[in-house]
Structures are given as structure tokens and as C-alpha cells.
Amino acid sequence: EDQKEDLGQEVSKKRLRETPNYFVSIPITDDQILDRIEDVQELIFTKEPDLLRALLPVQTMHLTIIVAHLGTEEEVRKAVLALKQSKTKVEAILQGKDLNMTFHGIGQFNNQVIYVKMLQKDQKMLSRIAEAVEECFNEMNLDISGSKDFKPHLTFLKLSKAPRLKRRGFRKICSDLYKEYEDSYFGTEVFSQIDLCAMRKKKQESGYYYCECSINVGSCGMEESKEQ
Numbered sequence: 001e002d003q004k005e006d007l008g009q010e011v012s013k014k015r016l017r018e019t020p021n022y023f024v025s026i027p028i029t030d031d032q033i034l035d036r037i038e039d040v041q042e043l044i045f046t047k048e049p050d051l052l053r054a055l056l057p058v059q060t061m062h063l064t065i066i067v068a069h070l071g072t073e074e075e076v077r078k079a080v081l082a083l084k085q086s087k088t089k090v091e092a093i094l095q096g097k098d099l100n101m102t103f104h105g106i107g108q109f110n111n112q113v114i115y116v117k118m119l120q121k122d123q124k125m126l127s128r129i130a131e132a133v134e135e136c137f138n139e140m141n142l143d144i145s146g147s148k149d150f151k152p153h154l155t156f157l158k159l160s161k162a163p164r165l166k167r168r169g170f171r172k173i174c175s176d177l178y179k180e181y182e183d184s185y186f187g188t189e190v191f192s193q194i195d196l197c198a199m200r201k202k203k204q205e206s207g208y209y210y211c212e213c214s215i216n217v218g219s220c221g222m223e224e225s226k227e228q
Helices: 002-020 030-048 049-054 071-092 120-139 161-167 218-228
Strands: 022-027 062-068 099-110 113-118 153-158 185-189 193-198 209-216
Touching: 022 071, 022 120, 030 049, 030 153, 030 185, 049 153, 049 161, 049 193, 062 120, 062 153, 062 193, 071 120, 071 193, 071 209, 099 120, 113 120
Parallel strands: none
Antiparallel strands: 022 062, 022 193, 099 113, 099 185, 113 153, 193 209
């Protein structure tokens, strides 16, 4: 046991040094989508009240583009710059057109993470945008090694959020809990913003993550950039 603990402490020290503490994301704010997600969460909660702690608040809904480990203020400044620089690339990809992100159906990762799926056809353009953002971060030599391949998904339930459940042997989320919505249409969000968010800083009053920087893109982004 002691050995395990020492090992654990060493690993956690190393992990703190390298664990991602920031992420770049696309916020999801469409009321229809968020209401639908709350409906599913409510349904799951009525069938399995123990899962309450594993539900993610809808105010935090987002698609993650990359995660980053920013160890210093200087690196945070570089990341802000990288995000601002990505705006031109992103707008070049959009070519002044709106990008609609349509959410339909529910998926899961090894029955521990439950998410709303995005329509395949809307993902291509988004993947190009994610690549453009990633390039800008790489050019600044920022540590984004913790990032996985970009697969847009809207997570609304995570077993890892409720470690107590795991200890009690709760290891899988049964699809029966949400089967009524498994093939439902959730709504469409028009892509308009990319945020650089801090994982460990206090959330905003709205319940959304602390933002170091946001860029507005797409047709509504044009207007706002002029004002800035």
C-alpha cells in the first residue's frame, strides 16, 4: 500500500506538471439543444438517481478542439495570441458562409461517457477549422500533446465525475437509460465563436468556464471584429 502511495504521489506530481489545464473550445448556446440535453439528463436521473453527480451542467456545453498545458503566464499569453491568429485561417475556411452544426442522436465511449452526436456532414468543415487552430498553437510551440484526434461530440454525462460510484461498482452506463433519445434530433448551432478556457480557474457567473480569450467568427464575427 505504501509503495502504491509513493508511486501515486510521484505520478500526480508529474501529472500536474503536464496535465492539460486549458482547452480551446466551441461553446454551444442554442436553447433548443440545451433544453433537449436537460430532458435527457432528467430522464436518466429519474431512472438512476445515483448518476446525478455524473451529469455535466448544460451551461458548460462545448466541443473541445484541443487541450493544452500552459505552465506560465507567458504561455497563456502565447495561447491567446495563437487563438487570435487562427481567426484569419478560420474565416478563410468559412468563406463568409455560416457553418451549421447539427446534433442528432446519442453516442457513448466505453459506456462511461455519454454524448450527443454531431451529423457527419457538418464535421468535415469543423475538422479543417480544428486543424487550423492546432497549427497556430504548434507554431507558438505550445504543449498540446494531451489533445486527442478531433471528434466533435457534446458530452453531457461522465462517470469519472462521480468517482464514488466507481468505487461502489458502478462501471457502466446502460443505454436503456436514454434509449428514448438515442435517435433524436437535438438542434442546430451556428458556429460563431472559439474560446480559450481555463480548466482550473473559477467558472463565470453564467456557469461557463473562465475564458482567457474568445474570437468571433463567421457572419456574426465580422460585425464584432469591426467594433473591437
